[in-house]
Amino acid sequence: MVSITKLFGSYGANCKLNSFNDEMKFFAKMSILDWCGVAYAGKKEPVSKIVSEMVIEESGVNKATVISNGHKVSSRGAALANGATGHALDYDDTHFLFVGHPTSSALPTALALGEELDTSIEDIILAYMAGVEVSTRIGHILGYSHYNAGFHQTATSGSFGSTIVASKLLGLNEDQTINALGLVSTRASGIKSQFGTMGKPFHAGMAASNGIEAAKLSKLGFVSREDGIECEQGFFQTHGWNKEIPSRAVENLGTEFLFPEIKYKFHACCHGLHSFLEALDDLKKVNNFNPESIEEVKIETNPSWLKVCNIQTPKTGLESKFSYKLTAAMSIYGTDTSKLESYNDDICFEDKMVKMRDKVKVVPNEKLTDMQSVISIHDGSQEIKNTHDLSNKIEKNILETKIVGKSVSLLSQSKSEQISKMLDEPEINKVSSLVNCLAS
Template sequence: MSTARTLARWGLQPVGAPGDVEQAALCHLLDGLGAALAARRYGSVEAAVEVAAGLGGPPEANVVGVAAPVGAPAAALANGAMVHGLDFDDTHAGGLVHATAVVLPAAFAVGQQVGASGREVLDAALVGYETVCRVAAAAPHGFHARGLHATMVAGVFSSALVAARLLGLDEDAATDALGIAGSQAGGLLAFLGTDASTKQLHPGLASHSGILAARLAAAGASGPDTVLDGPHGVYDALSAVEADPGSVVAALGERWETVRIGIKPYPACQLMHATLDAVADAAATVPFDATQVAAVVADVHPDSAPTVCDERRDLARPGSPYAAKFSLPWSTAAMIVDGAVGLATYEGDSLARPEVAALAEKVSWQTSARAGHAADAPGRVVVRLVDGREITGTVAASSGTTANPMSVRQIRDKFLANAGPGGDEVVDVVTHLADQPSLDGLFAALHTASVPGGHP
């Protein structure tokens, strides 16, 4: 039996996830909604919201913060872009994918469309989390090495299976949905070093495509059940490394990747979080300020360097918020100058600071062979002061990763900081999602919490 059919069969069955897995999924859904509300308030993806409204369609689902419902694919397009709009959403280290950005939009949009209960939506989300993480992790860094955004490549499959489950498709149709979704996998990394917003759009495009794939399958369209196994499947076509398709379905329902998704403390590329934490550790060991720094040398995982230390870009003077979020030297300098990195770090006025650019010029890096995934790597920096002293900062793993997880309270606090006034009701509804008769209460609470156009 093909990998796609095996995955589809499992994805339609009762989930039966352990309590800790369900708790992890709820934390990730809450974190994703917080990221979406913050993006809405910052106006970071208004183009996607505008297009979703223009697409219209039957009144099936809501865009976060928008009262008038639109078609489910349109809602998923906007919500996916919002969850990922500030790069503050979660990351699965094994697949290097932003899981919630593709799972939440499909689960909530199709869940609203069919009037699903909270329990049904949560189960569909669990299927989605396992799918996106496993599809990406079967070719570690393989999509990125080919110049593709793994979140969109793998996200079309999770969104398709989430939609197939909620739409009540049978095994044959769900397998077709996965096959159709594979032909929509993509997402170029061409945005790196530019001010293009395509990265922000990728999760929404993936969610939109996955829902369309499920609808096409329901209408009788077919897709290849070899989409994951090949020949000419997604790994053959889009991965730069040899993949292990069998790992996508190995121990389904026994080994849960959902609990291996990390939550971000910083709104920037996960691949430099360990460096930022190491800087904080150095400063806690021997306090210093930016004027005392002569040089900073960071140890960087070899899989991280091409993304956050690409010298083809001006890493000390990034030209856009997203370029800064993918510049280890600039973000490290901002961490030293400000003592913290947050949403305001990457606003326009902050990017123009000459003192940060000057310090970023003093930040260098070295790669060293390390086992394990780049997003879970340890961090180490050596800060050399003008008086000759050297301060070393280290962390075994960055905060928020599975080796150094945030507490439920910390995740809640992050959500409330992102959501602003009115967020407490959303926390309560998401916490008890499995008991909700529908998603109506959740979207009412989200609408109350949203403050379009405002800043925290």
């Protein structure tokens, strides 16, 4: 077997800014801007407040900022709190090869350590790109066998990516970086049974914190296995891996990049629901539905999503983000599924929503990929049908316009422009300026 730990450790230690192409840099900027908006909007969420309070109570050093309240704590504590904040709304980017949310663990690590070390934004962009490329490739190796076994790649694969980020910023050499990856292989955890609770966003914070812990320990001389990911009884073998290594996951490392296949959320709910919501949006543009006359709504989806976002009778706003049936009802009745406030406890019990929810049938279809869906609406006189595939590429100018628009709605016009300018001139702006913008 290829030594995965050494392969990615060597890459993380030795890659340079000029080794990343323009496409990778474009998507890095888009993902950072996207996360900043989502994290800023998530600062008031209960999980953000609770985790932030905990790390403040534990803090003995003041090196990195908790963006939810502006307090300074350890970089590991800030990464934990800010990671949970950035994933609190489940509105952050997703990668279908990674099978999770790569930015939500890698970027909080970069921000926390970058602030502690007083680096430029350019430095954290390099570390971030190296980290998310590694986590995407490891996530691809783990694949759906790992995910379907109950593990959440945002926490597991994300821990490896955040370790690369931290190792890069701390200036670890190749051996130290490999050692840090071996160490974090015994730390990475996160299970899908937490979906629909505060446990899911906490996963992102766990991964961000794990990376800093592993890298700092390695720098201090802590010794771990240099094959901890792939060895017998190592991470792969004990975490639902199917014993296959896709060629794309290990080939052309440093010259071709998988991360730019990243997908962004324009509905404020689980990404597994987005394909059918896009298909439904297209149907609504050309059909004047009378919701009261609809007899049945059928959603066909890849079976893997049925254990992720198929809550039958959600009772909270958080659970509603993981329900095919309720989000379909919301969309049919004209509720804006891109708005955060649409997902609330009250909507779960609204009479018309409940009645429409119960008309929705979710059907597994193994012929569909995890990015495809089919929706059919029957109103007694006719049946109309539509499909959507999230893998279809969006032109860069259109994508940028959509992400900037989302950022403005979450951050405000002035903050969005301020952050965009920093990202356009990363070599002259400090990480502390970006963090302070998010904390204010």
